[in-house]
Amino acid sequence: MRKSFVILASCMLSITLMSGAVLAKSDNGQGKKETMTGKQSVTVSTPADEKDKGKEKDKGKETVTNATYNNGHNGYKGLLNAIENVKDKPAGAVIAELLLTQYNTQLTAEMKAELEAIVEKDAALSALADMLDKNGSVTDAVYVEKEAIKANVKNLDSYKKLGKLYEKMGDNGVKLYVNGEEPSYEVAPILTNGSTLVPFRAISEALQAEVVWNKEERSVTVTRDGITVKLFIDKKIAYVNGQQVILLVPPTIINGSTVVPVRVVSESLKATVKWEPETQSVVIYEE
Numbered sequence: 001m002r003k004s005f006v007i008l009a010s011c012m013l014s015i016t017l018m019s020g021a022v023l024a025k026s027d028n029g030q031g032k033k034e035t036m037t038g039k040q041s042v043t044v045s046t047p048a049d050e051k052d053k054g055k056e057k058d059k060g061k062e063t064v065t066n067a068t069y070n071n072g073h074n075g076y077k078g079l080l081n082a083i084e085n086v087k088d089k090p091a092g093a094v095i096a097e098l099l100l101t102q103y104n105t106q107l108t109a110e111m112k113a114e115l116e117a118i119v120e121k122d123a124a125l126s127a128l129a130d131m132l133d134k135n136g137s138v139t140d141a142v143y144v145e146k147e148a149i150k151a152n153v154k155n156l157d158s159y160k161k162l163g164k165l166y167e168k169m170g171d172n173g174v175k176l177y178v179n180g181e182e183p184s185y186e187v188a189p190i191l192t193n194g195s196t197l198v199p200f201r202a203i204s205e206a207l208q209a210e211v212v213w214n215k216e217e218r219s220v221t222v223t224r225d226g227i228t229v230k231l232f233i234d235k236k237i238a239y240v241n242g243q244q245v246i247l248l249v250p251p252t253i254i255n256g257s258t259v260v261p262v263r264v265v266s267e268s269l270k271a272t273v274k275w276e277p278e279t280q281s282v283v284i285y286e287e
């Protein structure tokens with residue numbers, strides 16, 4: 001079901017947003033064309049170009065870095081090459097926005113249409129999820145809304161929509177998302193005294209941090225990128241790189257799992273923490 005749905009969704013998005021995705025323009029009347037539809041930029045030469053084939057072969061080896069950062073009028077070509085590898089990731093929207101704002105006059109109408117579709121991909125997916133929900137396909141709507149979140153991990157509206165879809169399926173309670181994904185955990189996040197406690201190991205592993213448990217001290221320590229956060233069970237004192245921090249709520253153990261205040265851990269590890277109140281969703285992402 002999911003596979004057939006992905007095909008359907010892809011077709012709908014292609015028809016709605018990316019018609020005319022094969023992008024080409026002539027270059028100095030020599031019969032050369034550029035396209036964004038393949039994995040890489042493709043050059044097609046006419047017979048008139050064959051005599052320069054050797055020189056063009058070396059030219060074609062220009063790196064993406066050089067093409068992106070040279071000061072000539074073709075500097076945008078490196079970005080066109082780069083976006084092919086990340087158009088389905090959050091970075092794709094960033095590069096697309098850069099092309100539209102800084103190289104707008106050098107883009108064809110077809111290129112602009114495709115780039116605008118990439119920028120708005122999360123909105124398009126979310127709209128498709130709404131359609132599926134209205135047609136009673138809540139499970140498929142959940143799947144598409146998850147894809148919308150992956151396209152833009154900062155959009156809280158997508159998390160809200162997903163939370164409401166979960167509620168329709170009877171899945172209530174606090175939700176946790178890290179970089180657009182839902183980490184697995186044995187104990188669900190909880191709200192207590194105005195703070196949200198989340199499973200320590202789940203969030204740390206999702207952020208690719210190292211976790212150490214000290215049985216004698218009853219402490220947990222997480223280390224990532226030179227930053228160390230140490231917390232003590234049932235104590236409101238934590239240490240971030242040796243500096244004392246006072247917590248509103250102490251870490252505790254529930255059913256054998258340690259839960260800790262989400263904000264102090266995530267922000268100490270340089271991640272952004274957002275709270276979506278309607279669906280009680282904890283959203284953590286790295287800039």
